Amino acid sequence: xxxxxxxxxxxxxxxxxxxxxxxxxxxxxxxxxxxxxxxxxxxxxxxxxxxxxxxxxxxxxxxxxxxxxxxxxxxxxxxxxxxxxxxxxxxxxxxxxxxxxxxxxxxxxxxxxxxxxxxxxxxxxxxxxxxxxxxxxxxxxxxxxxxxxxxxxxxxxxxxxxxxxxxxxxxxxxxxxxxxxxxxxxxxxxxxxxxxxxxxxxxxxxxxxxxxxxxxxxxxxxxxxxxxxxxxxxxxxxxxxxxxxxxxxxxxxxxxxxxxxxxxxxxxxxxxxxxxxxxxxxxxxxxxxxxxxxxxxxxxxxxxxxxxxxxxxx
Amino acid sequence: xxxxxxxxxxxxxxxxxxxxxxxxxxxxxxxxxxxxxxxxxxxxxxxxxxxxxxxxxxxxxxxxxxxxxxxxxxxxxxxxxxxxxxxxxxxxxxxxxxxxxxxxxxxxxxxxxxxxxxxxxxxxxxxxxxxxxxxxxxxxxxxxxxxxxxxxxxxxxxxxxxxxxxxxxxxxxxxxxxxxxxxxxxxxxxxxxxxxxxxxxxxxxxxxxxxxxxxxxxxxxxxxxxxxxxxxxxxxxxxxxxxxxxxxxxxxxxxxxxxxxxxxxxxxxxxxxxxxxxxxxxxxxxxxxxxxxxxxxxxxxxxxxxxxxxxxxx
Numbered sequence: 242x243x244x245x246x247x248x249x250x251x252x253x254x255x256x257x258x259x260x261x262x263x264x265x266x267x268x269x270x271x272x273x274x275x276x277x278x279x280x281x282x283x284x285x286x287x288x289x290x291x292x293x294x295x296x297x298x299x300x301x302x303x304x305x306x307x308x309x310x311x312x313x314x315x316x317x318x319x320x321x322x323x324x325x326x327x328x329x330x331x332x333x334x335x336x337x338x339x340x341x342x343x344x345x346x347x348x349x350x351x352x353x354x355x356x357x358x359x360x361x362x363x364x365x366x367x368x369x370x371x372x373x374x375x376x377x378x379x380x381x382x383x384x385x386x387x388x389x390x391x392x393x394x395x396x397x398x399x400x401x402x403x404x405x406x407x408x409x410x411x412x413x414x415x416x417x418x419x420x421x422x423x424x425x426x427x428x429x430x431x432x433x434x435x436x437x438x439x440x441x442x443x444x445x446x447x448x449x450x451x452x453x454x455x456x457x458x459x460x461x462x463x464x465x466x467x468x469x470x471x472x473x474x475x476x477x478x479x480x481x482x483x484x485x486x487x488x489x490x491x492x493x494x495x496x497x498x499x500x501x502x503x504x505x506x507x508x509x510x511x512x513x514x515x516x517x518x519x520x521x522x523x524x525x526x527x528x529x530x531x532x533x534x535x536x537x538x539x540x541x542x543x544x545x546x547x548x549x550x551x552x553x554x555x
Numbered sequence: 556x557x558x559x560x561x562x563x564x565x566x567x568x569x570x571x572x573x574x575x576x577x578x579x580x581x582x583x584x585x586x587x588x589x590x591x592x593x594x595x596x597x598x599x600x601x602x603x604x605x606x607x608x609x610x611x612x613x614x615x616x617x618x619x620x621x622x623x624x625x626x627x628x629x630x631x632x633x634x635x636x637x638x639x640x641x642x643x644x645x646x647x648x649x650x651x652x653x654x655x656x657x658x659x660x661x662x663x664x665x666x667x668x669x670x671x672x673x674x675x676x677x678x679x680x681x682x683x684x685x686x687x688x689x690x691x692x693x694x695x696x697x698x699x700x701x702x703x704x705x706x707x708x709x710x711x712x713x714x715x716x717x718x719x720x721x722x723x724x725x726x727x728x729x730x731x732x733x734x735x736x737x738x739x740x741x742x743x744x745x746x747x748x749x750x751x752x753x754x755x756x757x758x759x760x761x762x763x764x765x766x767x768x769x770x771x772x773x774x775x776x777x778x779x780x781x782x783x784x785x786x787x788x789x790x791x792x793x794x795x796x797x798x799x800x801x802x803x804x805x806x807x808x809x810x811x812x813x814x815x816x817x818x819x820x821x822x823x824x825x826x827x828x829x830x831x832x833x834x835x836x837x838x839x840x841x842x843x844x845x846x847x848x849x850x851x852x853x854x855x856x857x858x859x860x861x862x863x864x865x866x867x868x869x
Binding site: 332335336338339340342343346347349350352355356358359360362363364365366367369371372373391392395396397499500501503504505508509514515516517518519522524 | 661679683706710829831
């Protein structure tokens with residue numbers, strides 16, 4: 242067995258190669274940037290490989306993506322048709338819940354205003370609803386969304402979810418499909434976005450969607466939290482919505498272009514919190530150990546829950 | 556029955572009088588700032604009344620404090636010796652947990668650094684431990700402390716508690732008494748303070764205590780979160796500890812002097828988050844309804860869990 246480690250050429254693959262060599266047992270570890278025997282490759286571990294990097298591997302059995310999102314990978318028309326797996330690890334889920342909970346509480350407890358008051362040494366107590374008076378909506382109720390939903394419900398928020406299927410999730414009001422989106426938005430004060438990027442979801446976070454959020458809530462206005470993918474959002478619409486009050490605030494971890502260019506007008510907006518795609522960074526050691534376990538399970542013929550359905554894109 | 560509503564003279568008692576009149580059923584509601592028949596007063600609802608305001612009430616049966624902290628009240632040597640109750644309501648507990656969870660996550664997820672980066676349009680991903688690698692210590696494991704502990708544990712932190720007695724709390728490692736303080740601090744990366752202000756706890760948050768916090772954690776340094784009482788802290792020591800790295804960050808909601816004067820050097824410190832004593836503001840309606848219920852239960856001879864022990868001060 243030989244594992245090909247393939248990443249975009251501008252990435253530093255060396256630390257990843259080193260981890261796979263250390264944790265990979267008797268698997269041979271191959272570096273896609275150097276010459277190697279294509280016929281020897283049985284598995285590939287990849288992160289945004291350059292298009293074509295995985296073509297021409299006659300004995301490839303499976304591809305393992307080093308993250309949860311496979312949109313960049315599926316855009317490569319030369320991608321071999323073997324089983325494709327993505328990362329769903331508990332550490333990544335836990336980190337996403339940390340970030341989402343932090344950002345929801347940050348806006349809910351009016352921290353943009355309190356930090357601005359602190360900057361001018363002003364002592365002013367703002368009217369503050371309780372969590373039980375505020376409705377959070379989770380757009381995308383997969384593994385990550387459900388974990389966030391549980392913690393936010395424990396804190397006291399009214400939490401509902403939306404998913405493509407609208408399948409029941411115990412303990413939460415669920416909405417589903419295109420028809421369910423408008424009623425879901427209409428009852429949502431704080432929108433948490435954890436959708437995958439697919440042909441259907443690209444650009445879904447636009448002016449029209451923001452205008453459908455609740456206008457009758459206890460907060461000054463609706464809040465957007467996006468930790469899904471940058472391609473979900475129309476950034477010009479986010480800025481316009483923040484400026485005209487359609488959105489009262491936003492926290493964004495993902496962008497149409499990453500790194501976000503220094504002259505991008507999102508950076509200085511006072512109602513916007515930006516983090517540089519760090520919401521759910523997992524530790525490299527945890528990811529690599531998980532993939533080594535997945536490869537072993539795959540070779541034993543086990544069914545892995547993180548198999549990507551290429552039709553839906555996640 | 557007649558309820559005397561007594562507050563510091565510089566406070567606006569009018570909205571409180573109005574709520575008690577609306578929610579108090581057939582109780583007569585008396586305003587301590589105006590002439591009234593002292594012999595008629597059977598109960599008092601108070602918030603930081605001026606010293607002596609409650610003296611000379613021959614038929615007073617009980618005092619109900621409009622908050623959790625009774626330190627200011629107990630400092631009044633003329634306070635009648637009738638049963639004294641404080642507020643422990645679920646809404647107040649829930650709000651405290653919101654604020655504490657927010658502030659713990661804010662420092663843990665390095666938001667002071669990310670906000671500073673955003674201000675200069677800098678995209679830089681910082682090394683981030685997972686919550687399971689970070690130890691939170693709750694100094695004061697009463698009703699509020701236990702609720703915070705539960706939510707922080709669910710998020711993934713290693714949570715332990717300290718209380719005067721060190722009594723067991725299911726699901727948490729507990730430390731107790733003066734002897735238990737040093738080992739508790741030595742295993743704590745993020746210290747959450749929810750102590751009452753008593754003769755023993757006044758000024759406990761000083762340079763010596765900060766120096767006892769863990770130095771071997773995964774965060775850049777220890778973090779202080781104080782939502783208890785301003786009198787617990789030595790503010791000059793907090794500033795010095797932040798400046799010399801003994802503390803890496805702090806969030807403070809309570810101060811030695813409130814409102815915090817505009818020229819106080821705490822305001823502009825870049826590693827310090829200040830909020831104006833709003834961590835656990837409850838809604839006035841909720842508080843008043845709770846006190847009306849408590850008075851009825853007291854008159855039925857029921858035992859109320861929120862009776863203040865004047866020996867311990869809470």
